[in-house]
Amino acid sequence: MVKKRKEEIVKHFFLGIILTVIIQSLFMLGGLFIENKLGVLITGIPSALGLTLILILGLILYKKSEYILLGGFTIAFISPLILFLIILFNAMKFSYLIYYSTAYLTALIVVVWVYYIYKIWRNSF
Numbered sequence: 001m002v003k004k005r006k007e008e009i010v011k012h013f014f015l016g017i018i019l020t021v022i023i024q025s026l027f028m029l030g031g032l033f034i035e036n037k038l039g040v041l042i043t044g045i046p047s048a049l050g051l052t053l054i055l056i057l058g059l060i061l062y063k064k065s066e067y068i069l070l071g072g073f074t075i076a077f078i079s080p081l082i083l084f085l086i087i088l089f090n091a092m093k094f095s096y097l098i099y100y101s102t103a104y105l106t107a108l109i110v111v112v113w114v115y116y117i118y119k120i121w122r123n124s125f
Contacts, residue, residue: 009067016071019057024050024079043086044101047079051105055112073112080105 024047031046054076058069083102 008065012065012067013071013074016058016068016073017075019068020054020072020075023054023057024076026050027053028079028082042097044083044098044105047083048101048104051076051079051108055108069112070116073109073116076105076109076112080109 027046027050054072061068080102
């Protein structure tokens with residue numbers, strides 16, 4: 001019984017990771033496509049939309065398993081890290097929107113992590 005529960009937790013955790021990778025990849029590639037085709041600088045906005053979608057899906061699936069949301073937000077820091085590296089190395093032209101997107105992504109990730117830290121802390125005593 002316990003082994004099955006652990007396998008289910010790991011399965012849901014990795015499902016969250018896979019959902020994050022797929023959704024963020026699609027949104028980031030879509031953003032690059034829009035920037036190249038239309039010449040509009042929207043750097044960071046697709047990542048913010050993708051992470052918001054991941055949060056919404058995680059909250060919808062939360063009733064099934066909270067580990068899907070936890071898995072997704074375990075690697076969610078990669079999106080603001082990529083945007084930060086773009087800013088740092090001036091890899092491409094960017095607009096002021098990238099700063100807002102990076103701040104939004106970081107705040108969203110911190111809120112979810114604080115929730116899980118609180119939940120773990122509360123359950124450990």
